[in-house]
Amino acid sequence: MEKYWKIREKADSELIDKLSGELNINPVLANLLLQRNISTFEEAKEFFRPSLEQMHDPFLMKDMDVAVERLVSAIANNESILVYGDYDVDGTTSVSLVYSFLKKYYNNIDYYIPDRYSEGYGISFSAIDYAALHKVNLIIALDCGIKAVEKIKYAAERNIDFIVCDHHTPGEILPKAVAVLDPKRADCSYPYKELSGCGVGFKFMQAYSMKKNLGLDSLLEHIDLVAVSIASDIVPITGENRILTHFGLKKLEENPGTGLHTIKKKSGIEDKALTVEDIVFKIGPRINAAGRMESGKQAVDLLISVNEKEASVLCDKLNAHNDERRNIDKNITEQAVHEIAQLSHKFKYSTVLYNPNWHKGVVGIVASRLIETYYRPTIVLTQSNGFATGSARSVNGFDLYEAINDCSDLLESFGGHMYAAGLTLKPENVQKFKERFEKVVSERITSDQLIPQVEIDAELNFSDIDDKFFRILKQFAPFGPGNMNPVFFAENVVDNGTGRPVGTDGEHLKLNLLQENDPFKNIPAIAFGQGKKFSKTVNGKAFDIAYALTENHFRGRTSLQLNVKDIKTDG
Structure with missing residues (x-):
């Protein structure tokens, strides 16, 4: 599928020259800073040198x-x-952090993770019944609760108080909890609005530490959990989140908690400099697999463990769940692709699939995978407790939530945001919903929203890439939403003749690239998922690339490598 290259507007040339001179850095790097609203020496210093005092x-x-x-x-x-x-x-990192921290000072405390299948997302009536049965006086709800008006009222009738620590957008009515901590509250003046659920829990424990004069060191023992939550929940890595992620990654790399150390070891990333990507692709999926396949409580059991043998056994369970999740995900995706082939003539702007036998725990992943191939708003439904229920994912720029809202009369419930949502409806309404959703999407989606984009920050010729440039670029990390790893473009590059398809089915390309204006600088490159473009790169043909600068770790050696996002040719 051809991709559209969306190149960000370059900052003002005078400002670039000024900042470049003040910082003694390449103008391309100065432009990247200005794109991030960093325009002075002091702002750059704060950006490149995060400090806990900035919280x-x-x-x-x-x-x-x-x-x-x-x-x-x-x-x-x-x-x-x-x-x-x-x-x-x-949710599980939030619970692990608050429970582990408070457990150091107080014993009459327990934790609870709802069952995905019998209780669903958020606070459940059965959980409150459990709390009442066990004579719980106070529930600290993390990463949920902001819309649980009826459930928190139900708890109050049973003399159970709630403190809500959430980061989702509130509804029109706030629950009548003792306290509702959510920076997205309209009446909350907290300066940073994008904390993760675990981040809100961290701030709560920070405030408690300040009140009790405990210092911050005890809480910082758990900051690795905050970094895992931020990376996995795909919240912006800006402002306070960037500080928490910076120090959380440092802790995760140097001295993580027993549970996270075990996950690192068993996922093969124990002896490397860690990045947000390592969390997203290695650590997060293993933690998530517990809730997807069996019980999220298993993830908390691991994350709070202080015993290496126990942690090893628990981690093996999570690994097994993750392997099972992968297999199920692969099988369902294959079935879904087959179904789409049968329906593509009828549904051209959206994909809505329903199979009552599909596993509820992976439908969101499958929806995301289908977008990678077909690039259109996608909903994957299965059956649970007599209802069709599932997950929706969107494409860049299209408001999925509003489109689903226009079909809400056919739904039992739904929730989410612009790019991701969950929904439940009666099975007999699925066909009507498919047709209505297709109509709504077809009327609203623009042609450019149906073309995947590569967002490019700036042009970067190979001649500008040297050790100093890359060393400074790495200090832009941690990367994530709001501060993505910069993507550059370079024109008229050629492979030196050693390029070849790699991977099980030749689905990737391994290249060694030169640029025509600097024929002596040869840079290794990997182009994931672009094996079909091999013919465009052979016989000295020139082509343009969109790419990011990365490091390749192989047999104890680290070297610069280009991660090619897309290849374009004139032909």
Whole structure:
């Protein structure tokens, strides 16, 4: 599928020259900083040298003082506390952080992760019944609860207090909890709005530490969990999140908790400099697999473990779940591709698939995979508890949530945001929904939204790439939404004749590239998923590339490598 190259507007030339001179850096790097709204020496220093002192005062968050007072009171009165969180990575890391931290100072505390299949996302009535049965006085809800108005009312009727720590957008009515910590509250003046659920939990524990004069070191023992949550939940890695991720990655690399250390070891990343990508592709999926395939509680059991043998056994379970998830995901994706082939003549702008036998835990992953191939708004449904239920994913620029909202009369429930959503409907409404959704999408989607984009930051010729350039570029990390690893373009490059397809089916390309204006600089490159473009790169043909600068680690050696995102030729 051809991709559209969207090249970001270059910053003002005078500003580039000024910042380049002040910092003694390549103008391309100065342009990247200006694109990130960094225009002075001091701002650049703060960006390149994150400090924990740059974190915001947690008491700036609405209700933080009330939340801390309630927690202090609960501990002073030996009340039973239940730490509650969702079954995904953000939820399980949140619970692990708050539980592990408070457990150092207080014993009358437990944790609870709802079952994906019997309870579903967020706070459940059955969980509150469990809490009442076990005489819980206070529930700390993490990464969920902001819309649980009825459930928190139900808990209050059973004399159970709630402190909600969430980061999702609130509804029109806030739950009547003792405290609602959510930087996205309209009446919350907290300076940074994009914390993960675990990040909100971290700020709560930071505030508690300040109140009790505990210092920060004890809490920072768990900052690796915050980095895992930020990377896995795909929240912006800007502002305070960037600081938390920077120090969380450092902790994860040098001295992680026992559970995360075990995951690192068993996923083959124990002895390397860690990146956000390592979390996204190695650590996060293993944690997520517990909730997808069996129970998110297994992930928390591992993440709070301090015993290496126990952690090893628990991690083996997660690895087995992840392997099972991969196989199921692969099989369902193959079935889905076959179904799309039968329907493509009828549904040209959207994909809605329903199979009651598909595994609920992987439908979101399958939807994402289908977009990689077909690039259109996609919904994958299965059957659960008598309803058709599933996940939706969107393409760049198209508001999926609004499109689903226009079909809401056919749904039992739905929720989400612009690019991802979950929905539930009666099986007999699936066909009507398919047709309505296709109509809504066809009326709203633009032609350019149906073409995948490569977002490019700037032109970078090979002659500008040297050790200093790459050393400074690496300091832009940690990379993620809001601060992506820069993508460059270079024109008129050629392979030196040693390029070849690699991978099981030759699906990738291994190249050695030269640029015509600098024929003596040869840079190795990898082009994932572009094996079919091999013919465009042979016999000295010139082509253009969109690429990122990365490192290749092989047999203890580290070298510069281009990660080619796309290849374009005139022909």
